[in-house]
Structures are given as C-alpha cells and as structure tokens.
Amino acid sequence: MSELRRTPLHASHQRLGARLVEFAGYAMPVQYTSIVEEHRAVRERAGLFDVSHMGQIHLIGPGAVASTERLVTCPVASLGEGRVRYGCLCNEAGGVVDDVTVHRVSAEELFLCVNAANREKDVAWIEAHAGPEARVEDRSDATALIALQGPASEALLSRVCETPLASLRRFRFVDGKVAGVPTRIARTGYTGSDGFELYAPADRAEALWDGLLEGGEAGAPVPAGLGARDTLRLEAALPLYGHELDDDTSPLEARLDRFVKLDAGGFIGAEAIAKRRAAGHPRLLAGFVLEERGVARAGYEIAAQGEGVGVVTSGAPSPTLGKSIGLGYVPPRRAEPGTALEVRIRGRGVKARVVDTPFVRSSG
Amino acid sequence: MADTDIPDDLRYTREDEWTRVDGNRVTVGITDYAQQQLGDIVFVELPEVGKSLEQGDPFGVIESVKAVSDLYAPVSGEVVEVNDSLGESPEVVNADCYGDGWMVVIQVADASALDDLIDPVAYAQHVKERAE
Numbered sequence: 001m002s003e004l005r006r007t008p009l010h011a012s013h014q015r016l017g018a019r020l021v022e023f024a025g026y027a028m029p030v031q032y033t034s035i036v037e038e039h040r041a042v043r044e045r046a047g048l049f050d051v052s053h054m055g056q057i058h059l060i061g062p063g064a065v066a067s068t069e070r071l072v073t074c075p076v077a078s079l080g081e082g083r084v085r086y087g088c089l090c091n092e093a094g095g096v097v098d099d100v101t102v103h104r105v106s107a108e109e110l111f112l113c114v115n116a117a118n119r120e121k122d123v124a125w126i127e128a129h130a131g132p133e134a135r136v137e138d139r140s141d142a143t144a145l146i147a148l149q150g151p152a153s154e155a156l157l158s159r160v161c162e163t164p165l166a167s168l169r170r171f172r173f174v175d176g177k178v179a180g181v182p183t184r185i186a187r188t189g190y191t192g193s194d195g196f197e198l199y200a201p202a203d204r205a206e207a208l209w210d211g212l213l214e215g216g217e218a219g220a221p222v223p224a225g226l227g228a229r230d231t232l233r234l235e236a237a238l239p240l241y242g243h244e245l246d247d248d249t250s251p252l253e254a255r256l257d258r259f260v261k262l263d264a265g266g267f268i269g270a271e272a273i274a275k276r277r278a279a280g281h282p283r284l285l286a287g288f289v290l291e292e293r294g295v296a297r298a299g300y301e302i303a304a305q306g307e308g309v310g311v312v313t314s315g316a317p318s319p320t321l322g323k324s325i326g327l328g329y330v331p332p333r334r335a336e337p338g339t340a341l342e343v344r345i346r347g348r349g350v351k352a353r354v355v356d357t358p359f360v361r362s363s364g
Numbered sequence: 365m366a367d368t369d370i371p372d373d374l375r376y377t378r379e380d381e382w383t384r385v386d387g388n389r390v391t392v393g394i395t396d397y398a399q400q401q402l403g404d405i406v407f408v409e410l411p412e413v414g415k416s417l418e419q420g421d422p423f424g425v426i427e428s429v430k431a432v433s434d435l436y437a438p439v440s441g442e443v444v445e446v447n448d449s450l451g452e453s454p455e456v457v458n459a460d461c462y463g464d465g466w467m468v469v470i471q472v473a474d475a476s477a478l479d480d481l482i483d484p485v486a487y488a489q490h491v492k493e494r495a496e
Binding site: 037 | 403404406407409425427428429430432451
C-alpha cells in the first residue's frame with residue numbers, strides 16, 4: 001500500500017496491529033481486533049476512530065456566510081457561532097455533490113467537514129461557486145480528525161480536557177485543549193451514539209490519540225476502525241456518500257427532508273429539487289430488516305412478488321439487533337414501513353420487511 | 365499480523381481450507397489464517413448431504429461483516445456430513461476453526477485426489493508469501 005496516502009496516525013495504527021485497507025486513496029484501519037467487538041464497545045462504552053482522511057474546507061471573509069448559504073441545503077445565516085448543521089452540497093440538477101457538516105466559526109468564517117473521496121471535487125465546486133468576498137482554504141492535510149464515540153465519551157474526554165463538556169450540547173463545538181493539544185471539540189459524530197469529533201493540528205495527532213487512549217485504567221476507549229464505523233452508521237441509518245447519495249440522487253429521495261431548506265430556497269439545486277419532488281420521486285430510500293438468515297449487500301437486487309423493484313445501497317449484520325439490516329432504493333409505494341420485500345442473494349429471494357429508521361435508537 | 369495456527373496433522377489447499385483425512389472420509393474447514401482474514405463470520409451456507417462435488421467446485425459460502433467468500437471443494441466426492449450448527453452459530457468458525465468450526469465431510473472415491481493437497485510447511489509458506 002506504499003502508494004496510498006497516510007493519515008498522521010499511520011504509525012499508531014501499525015503499532016496497534018490494525019488491518020489497513022484502501023479507502024478514498026488512504027490506507028485506513030478497517031479493524032484492530034474485530035468489527036463486532038469494536039461496534040459493541042462504541043454502543044456500550046466508547047471507541048476511538050481516526051477519521052483524518054476527511055476534509056476540512058474553510059470559507060473566510062465578509063462573503064463567507066452568503067456563499068455557504070448558496071452552497072448547502074441547510075440554513076447558514078441563522079447558524080450561531082460554535083454551532084454545526086448537517087446538509088448537502090447540490091448541483092443544479094438537484095443531485096448531491098457531497099454531504100457535509102457546516103461549522104460556524106465566527107462572523108466571517110465557516111468550515112465544512114467533507115468526505116475524503118469527494119474532497120477535490122468539493123474544493124473545485126466551492127471555489128467555482130463561492131462569491132468574490134469569500135476565500136476558500138482546504139486545510140485537510142494540516143488537520144487531524146479523531147472521533148471519540150459512545151456513551152462514556154464525555155466522562156473519558158473530561159479526564160484529559162479542562163473544557164466543561166456537560167454543557168456542550170449536540171451539534172455545538174468549542175475550542176479547547178485535549179491532552180495538551182489545541183483542539184476544536186465538536187459534539188458530533190457518525191455512529192448514532194453520543195460522542196465528540198476532535199479537530200487538531202496534524203503534527204499533534206499522535207499526542208491527542210495517545211492521550212485519549214490512555215484515558216485511565218478503568219476502561220480506555222477501544223480503537224475502532226472503518227468496519228465498525230460503517231455498521232454503526234448503518235444502524236443509525238446515516239447515509240454514506242457513494243452508497244445512498246451521489247451526483248444524481250436528490251437529498252429528498254434519500255429522505256433528508258429536514259436538512260433541506262426548500263421553502264426558503266436560495267441554494268444551488270433548490271429549484272430542481274422542488275421540481276423533482278413535484279413530479280414525484282421515482283424511488284425513495286427505505287430501511288429494511290431481513291427476516292431470514294443472510295446478508296444483504298450493496299448492489300443486490302430488491303424484489304417484490306418476484307419482480308425486481310430496486311437495489312440495496314448498504315447492508316450489514318446489525319450487532320445490536322442480531323439480524324441483518326439494510327438501506328435501498330425502491331418505488332415510493334414499496335418504501336412504507338411494513339412492506340414485504342425480497343432481497344436477491346445468490347439467486348434466492350430472501351424475505352425482508354421495510355421498517356422505520358433509525359434501526360437502533362441510541363439513548364446515550 | 366497475528367501468528368496463525370497451522371496444525372501439523374492436517375493437509376491444506378491454497379484456497380485456505382484444511383482437511384483431515386480418515387480413510388476415505390475427508391473433513392473440511394477453513395484455516396486460522398482464513399478466519400483471521402475474514403474477521404467476524406456472520407453467515408455460513410453449506411451444501412446438502414448427498415451432494416456430489418468435483419475438486420475446485422464452489423460448495424458453499426462464508427460471509428463476514430465485510431466480505432463474501434466462496435468455499436471450494438478440496439477433493440472430489442460426495443458430501444456425507446454437514447455441520448448444521450454453523451447456521452445458528454457461524455461465529456464458531458472464528459472461535460474454533462479446526463474443531464467445532466468444521467464444515468463438511470466429503471467421502472472420496474479415489475484416494476489419489478488427496479495428492480493435490482499441500483502439507484503444513486508448504487501452506488505456511490503460502491500464508492507467509494501473501495502476508496508480505
């Protein structure tokens with residue numbers, strides 16, 4: 001994997017015996033010990049993820065807010081300093097360029113946390129569409145991102161951080177120090193459990209990572225890889241770009257309605273998204289549970305009464321539920337909870353049922 | 365890479381299966397290296413008793429959280445026993461791949477088919493080459 005890019009924590013992953021795989025051009029840990037064990041550790045206590053491959057694109061200047069408002073589906077002007085919103089960058093046809101979290105740093109600065117695989121595309125898109133009064137800076141390479149996720153995250157982070165965390169609510173962030181490292185602490189994540197995403201200078205990533213892992217004898221967080229990250233986000237029914245979202249898919253087909261300010265309009269793609277909704281979406285994203293043994297994997301056909309009606313976009317065994325779950329696109333009338341479907345697995349129709357999502361609702 | 369267990373008394377395939385030969389009965393499973401590579405095993409699909417297999421035929425499927433892999437018949441013959449308990453507890457393959465995680469017993473008609481199996485030293489070399 002010598003040609004792959006490495007995160008600043010590459011040496012730590014090797015020391016920990018991680019299995020590394022290619023993801024978005026990076027050598028990334030897919031697991032350290034076991035995907036299922038790492039998944040359970042996050043749901044029950046806490047796990048630590050290196051997600052430094054993700055991109056951070058800043059917009060700075062007097063036009064930063066107005067430019068970002070044009071670029072993303074979520075409201076930006078009303079976003080207070082130290083707050084975060086989830087939204088999509090859309091193209092003129094209403095397809096999703098990327099799904100991002102938008103962070104309001106100050107009156108004249110925001111940053112978007114973006115998918116690693118889309119970073120170059122996003123930078124080009126943002127540079128092409130930001131106004132003249134907004135400067136675009138890709139700080140991805142200089143920034144490490146470590147996610148501490150799970151119900152014990154607050155207690156564990158408090159041990160190496162003087163910033164009061166109990167008052168830091170979901171979707172807010174604050175600048176502080178963690179294990180002596182200047183860190184932007186966001187109460188966000190991609191697991192469906194409580195937790196934090198920690199942005200720090202890349203050259204201090206190891207000190208931050210080690211400081212968090214040492215978090216005390218009584219149960220340090222477990223290093224967790226992309227395998228567990230994927231099963232966790234799937235249980236929470238959080239979309240993954242390239243699976244549930246792509247340049248052709250409307251965010252409304254992906255059921256992201258509450259992250260799309262369609263009534264206010266004013267963002268690139270708004271008109272097309274409204275038009276596509278008015279015309280009726282040919283397909284909608286649905287969550288399903290397999291009622292027989294098997295694993296529904298991305299790309300498998302979804303059928304109803306023997307006839308192909310859609311395709312699986314993500315699927316995995318759910319460690320929390322003990323059965324297989326998945327997401328896929330089907331015609332709207334097949335997307336209603338309770339609908340009986342089949343997933344074609346190696347030529348056989350395996351029974352599935354549409355359910356409400358998220359599959360797992362976390363209390364933590 | 366963690367060390368992998370390669371018992372001396374078994375013979376192997378380059379597809380990471382082990383075989384235990386007892387007369388004309390050949391018990392088949394996947395190796396420790398294979399279960400480590402797959403990770404958490406969540407589904408095993410095996411043939412019915414009575415199925416006739418040619419060496420190299422896919423005879424079943426094993427799925428981990430992340431991956432799907434075919435199982436290949438290490439020898440030609442008839443399936444005479446199937447480890448049905450793996451349907452309920454596929455994770456046993458991770459825990460005890462050379463014991464309770466066995467998959468099928470194949471009855472061979474022609475013992476010369478066993479000649480294609482490799483010994484533990486050759487299999488260890490095969491594992492090492494891929495780990496590098």
